[in-house]
Structure formats: C-alpha cells, structure tokens
Amino acid sequence: MWNKLFGGKKNGTPMTTEIPPVKLKGVGDSFWVTVDPSTPEDVIHEKISELFERLQHLAINAKVIIDVGGAEGCDELVNNLRDFLKKRFDVGIVTTPPEKRSQSVENSRQVDLGKGWITHRTDALILTGRIRSGQKIETRRHLIIVGNVNPGAELTSSGNIIVLGSLQGQVNAGYPDNEDAFIIAIDFKPTLVHIAGIPGDGADPSLAGKIVYASIHKNKVILQDYMQDQPFGKIPWPTAL
Amino acid sequence: MEGKIIVVTSGKGGVGKTTATASIGAALALEGNRVAVIDMDIGLRNLDVVLGLENRIVFNIVDVVNKRCNLAQALIRDRRIENLFLVPASQSDNKDVLTAIGVQRVAKMLKSEFDYILMDSPAGIEKGFENSVVAADEAIVICTPDVSSIRDADRVIGLLYSRSITPKLIVNRIVPEMVARGDMLSHEDVIDVLSIDLLGLVPMDNQVVVSTNTGMPLVMHNQSLAGQAFRRIAKRLNGEVDIPIKVPTARTGVWDKISQKLGLNR
Numbered sequence: 095m096w097n098k099l100f101g102g103k104k105n106g107t108p109m110t111t112e113i114p115p116v117k118l119k120g121v122g123d124s125f126w127v128t129v130d131p132s133t134p135e136d137v138i139h140e141k142i143s144e145l146f147e148r149l150q151h152l153a154i155n156a157k158v159i160i161d162v163g164g165a166e167g168c169d170e171l172v173n174n175l176r177d178f179l180k181k182r183f184d185v186g187i188v189t190t191p192p193e194k195r196s197q198s199v200e201n202s203r204q205v206d207l208g209k210g211w212i213t214h215r216t217d218a219l220i221l222t223g224r225i226r227s228g229q230k231i232e233t234r235r236h237l238i239i240v241g242n243v244n245p246g247a248e249l250t251s252s253g254n255i256i257v258l259g260s261l262q263g264q265v266n267a268g269y270p271d272n273e274d275a276f277i278i279a280i281d282f283k284p285t286l287v288h289i290a291g292i293p294g295d296g297a298d299p300s301l302a303g304k305i306v307y308a309s310i311h312k313n314k315v316i317l318q319d320y321m322q323d324q325p326f327g328k329i330p331w332p333t334a335l
Numbered sequence: 336m337e338g339k340i341i342v343v344t345s346g347k348g349g350v351g352k353t354t355a356t357a358s359i360g361a362a363l364a365l366e367g368n369r370v371a372v373i374d375m376d377i378g379l380r381n382l383d384v385v386l387g388l389e390n391r392i393v394f395n396i397v398d399v400v401n402k403r404c405n406l407a408q409a410l411i412r413d414r415r416i417e418n419l420f421l422v423p424a425s426q427s428d429n430k431d432v433l434t435a436i437g438v439q440r441v442a443k444m445l446k447s448e449f450d451y452i453l454m455d456s457p458a459g460i461e462k463g464f465e466n467s468v469v470a471a472d473e474a475i476v477i478c479t480p481d482v483s484s485i486r487d488a489d490r491v492i493g494l495l496y497s498r499s500i501t502p503k504l505i506v507n508r509i510v511p512e513m514v515a516r517g518d519m520l521s522h523e524d525v526i527d528v529l530s531i532d533l534l535g536l537v538p539m540d541n542q543v544v545v546s547t548n549t550g551m552p553l554v555m556h557n558q559s560l561a562g563q564a565f566r567r568i569a570k571r572l573n574g575e576v577d578i579p580i581k582v583p584t585a586r587t588g589v590w591d592k593i594s595q596k597l598g599l600n601r
C-alpha cells in the first residue's frame with residue numbers, strides 16, 4: 095500500500111535526480127509535505143491534490159506538516175496551503191516543521207548531557223513476545239521485537255528492525271526506500287531479507303552464533319558481526335534515529 | 336458438571352490428528368470418562384475406520400447439525416470400550432454444509448452428555464477448521480518433527496491464541512534413532528519454535544498402521560509404544576499432574592528387548 099501512497103521505488107532501481115515540486119511522506123503520525131516554494135502556487139495546489147487524493151480517507155483529520163525547506167518569507171504560501179488542505183481534504187492540524195535549534199552542536203551536546211533527551215519522542219514500535227507463522231507486523235516506525243520471530247512470520251518497517259531474540263521468517267527494513275535502515279538480530283536466521291527494497295541473503299553460516307548487523311553498502315545488503323565490527327560503537331556521541 | 340470440548344488440530348494433514356483423537360478418546364474412556372469423538376473432517380471420513388466402527392454408521396455430524404436426526408441417533412457406541420462414542424463425518428458433503436451456530440448448538444448438547452468431547456479437525460485453516468474450533472474449550476496441536484509441519488502448527492497456534500484458546504502440543508512420529516543421528520529434529524527443536532506446553536511425545540510405531548487397519552484401538556495394545564504414549568497423554572489431560580513426559584529412546588538395550596517381549600510398560 096505504501097508504494098502506492100508514497101510512490102516508493104521498486105527493488106533496487108536508482109532514484110531519479112530530478113526533485114519534484116511537492117513530495118509527501120509519512121513521518122510518525124503525520125504526513126510530511128515537502129514543497130519547493132519556487133514553484134508557481136497553482137502547480138503546487140495541483141500536485142498536492144494529486145498526492146492527497148491517493149490518501150483517500152487517510153487524509154481526513156490527519157496531521158500535516160508543510161516543509162518549505164527553510165526558505166524565508168513563505169508564511170503566506172503556508173497559510174494558503176493550510177486553508178486549501180483543510181477545505182479540500184478535511185485534514186486536521188497543519189503546521190510547519192519544528193524549528194531547528196540555532197545553538198551550536200557543542201551547545202546541543204551540553205543539553206544532551208543535561209536532561210535534553212527528556213522531551214525526545216521515540217519513533218519506535220516495541221513488541222514483546224513471539225511472532226508466529228502467518229502473522230504480519232507492518233509499521234512506519236522503527237520496529238523492536240523483544241522476543242522471537244518464527245519462520246513464516248513477516249516484519250515490515252520503514253525504519254530499522256531490531257530483534258532481541260531469534261529472527262527467522264521474513265524481514266523488510268527501510269520500506270520502501272530508506273537505504274540507511276539496518277537490521278540487528280541476536281540470532282539472525284531469516285528466510286528472506288530486504289532493506290530499502292534491496293534483497294539480501296538470509297543467514298550466513300560464518301556468522302552463526304553471532305549477533306548480526308545487516309545494512310546497505312553499495313546497493314547490496316551486507317551482513318556483519320555486530321560485536322566485532324561495532325558499527326555504532328564508533329559514533330562518539332548518542333544520536334537519535 | 337459440563338463436559339469439555341477439546342479440538343485436535345494441526346494445520347497440516349497426515350500428521351496424526353485422527354490417530355490421536357481415536358487413541359486419546361479411547362484412553363480417556365478406559366479411565367472411566369464418558370467420551371465422544373467427533374469427526375469434523377467432512378468429506379474425508381476417517382475416524383470411524385480407525386476405531387473400526389465404519390459398518391455401523393447410519394447418521395453423521397452433518398445430519399445432526401442440520402437437524403435431520405437427533406444426537407442420540409448419530410452416536411455410535413463402541414462395543415469394546417465402555418463409554419466411548421463416535422459421531423462420524425459425512426462422506427459425501429463438503430465442509431461448507433456446517434455452520435458455526437449449528438455446531439455450537441450440537442456442542443452444547445454434547446457437553447451435557449459427556450465428560451470429554453474430542454473434535455478431530457480437518458487439515459487447513461479454512462471453514463472446516465473454524466467449525467471444529469468454534470465450540471472448543473481447549474486445543475491439542477499435533478506436530479511432527481519436520482519443518483513444514485512446524486510452520487503449519489505455528490500458524491494454527493496463532494489462530495487459536497487469537498480465539499483465546501491456549502493450545503497444548505503433542506509431537507508425533509518421533510524416530511529416536513534419527514534424532515540421535517541428527518537426521519530428525521528433536522522435540523526440543525520443535526518446542527523452541529512453538530513455545531507452548533507439551534502434552535506428550537509419541538514415537539513412530541508400526542502398530543499404529545496395524546491397529547488402523549484392524550480397527551482395534553491403539554491404546555488397547557499394551558506393547559505399543561505409541562499406544563502407551565497416548566495413554567499417558569490421556570492421564571495428563573484427565574488431571575493427573577505427576578505423569579512425567581517420556582522422551583522416546585532408541586530400543587537397543589537387552590532390557591528393552593526383554594520388556595518388549597513381556598509386554599511390560601516402559
């Protein structure tokens with residue numbers, strides 16, 4: 095369904111470089127609309143209509159964020175779009191992206207040291223228990239399973255997938271096209287792996303008994319020994335995903 | 336007191352549902368319970384043959400549910416085991432002739448007459464499965480130690496949980512020699528995936544085929560290892576808590592051979 099809604103790309107085909115005047119993606123519980131403010135307003139209206147028409151009833155009462163990419167002097171445009179979306183598609187709250195902190199990186203890190211994380215909302219779905227054959231978990235958020243995923247079960251996430259247990263069954267991380275997504279499993283034995291639509295191999299016998307980290311590298315899914323390679327241990331400072 | 340309806344199911348076919356239903360039903364009756372076994376595998380009637388009662392069928396479960404006869408007319412009493420009754424399946428209809436409401440109505444009548452009602456479910460997870468679980472209080476999932484049977488059992492377990500039924504597991508057709516060689520999954524491997532309570536382990540046993548063909552309930556053969564396993568399962572179901580789970584072992588020792596000859600319970 096997401097493919098239809100957000101125009102996700104098919105397995106492994108390269109992205110086009112041309113930037114469309116209006117883009118729509120789901121972020122958390124909102125629809126994030128990226129608008130190129132240099133486009134004539136009637137064209138923007140037309141493109142937005144096309145995208146929102148595909149959402150059908152999902153648009154009703156939805157939270158919408160209009161992102162003009164930080165361009166100055168767009169208040170009128172945003173206001174017009176807000177009225178338009180409310181009237182035409184019955185959407186709920188329409189806002190602009192939260193302001194980026196103007197502090198220096200150093201400052202923000204000091205905030206982190208204090209209680210800066212206290213207001214951070216996690217965009218993760220955390221489930222405990224066993225996911226059985228025939229069960230499908232689909233989420234736009236990161237997916238954390240504290241438990242086991244049986245053969246025949248299916249996980250799909252627009253973000254990362256972390257399994258604190260054995261991962262058999264099928265996994266689909268970064269759906270449809272987030273190539274930064276990764277998969278980590280304590281016991282990595284999936285029957286089928288996709289990251290950003292790119293298929294990869296299941297279990298690697300040479301990594302048996304190891305915690306496995308799967309990610310995209312040069313358009314391929316690669317598997318690494320998580321404890322040995324420490325892909326995140328090298329990041330010197332905590333970063334929210 | 337009301338009786339209990341236990342559905343015997345598996346997802347996959349040919350794993351031993353019918354064998355288990357007949358054996359556990361017979362064993363529960365031998366323990367002194369009033370037992371009805373119901374063949375819900377409409378169109379693929381089997382349970383009557385396994386119990387050796389196929390010559391006495393007049394009415395079947397479809398007739399009862401669709402009110403073409405009353406329950407008493409369709410119940411076939413076993414002549415060897417007191418208090419064991421069969422309601423056969425119909426051989427001609429297909430699975431869609433039953434409705435959930437009809438099954439529930441008959442289930443209610445059965446519960447007032449019997450201590451245990453075992454429903455032998457068809458393979459699959461469609462209407463026939465639905466009909467056999469709709470009135471169930473408990474469920475037994477039968478699984479053999481192979482990957483596809485485990486996959487199907489897992490699916491069924493998920494469906495049972497979604498109906499708030501917590502199933503128990505029987506692993507059937509275990510060949511201890513193959514497990515020892517590593518050629519067959521062990522029951523631990525099966526439980527690792529399915530993670531539900533184990534009710535019992537049943538070895539592969541040629542006596543199963545012999546007793547199916549002769550229509551002599553397996554649990555009446557004292558030497559049959561599978562028969563013994565089903566008798567222990569029935570005792571556990573019947574609330575005897577101190578029956579340990581016996582892991583089938585390769586029969587190679589001298590003592591095994593002697594005890595087998597003497598027909599001693601191992």
Ligand SMILES: Nc1ncnc2c1ncn2[C@@H]1O[C@H](COP(=O)(O)OP(=O)(O)O)[C@@H](O)[C@H]1O
Nearest residue numbers: 348349350351352353354508538539540543561
């Ligand atoms: N423990 C066992 N040892 C040997 N054969 C078995 C055993 N359990 C079942 N069988 C055989 O397997 C076949 C399928 O069993 P059945 O009970 O009819 O399965 P289902 O009802 O699940 O389709 C039958 O031929 C039966 O005799």
Ligand SMILES: [Mg+2]
Nearest residue numbers: 352353376381
């Ligand atoms: Mg059968």
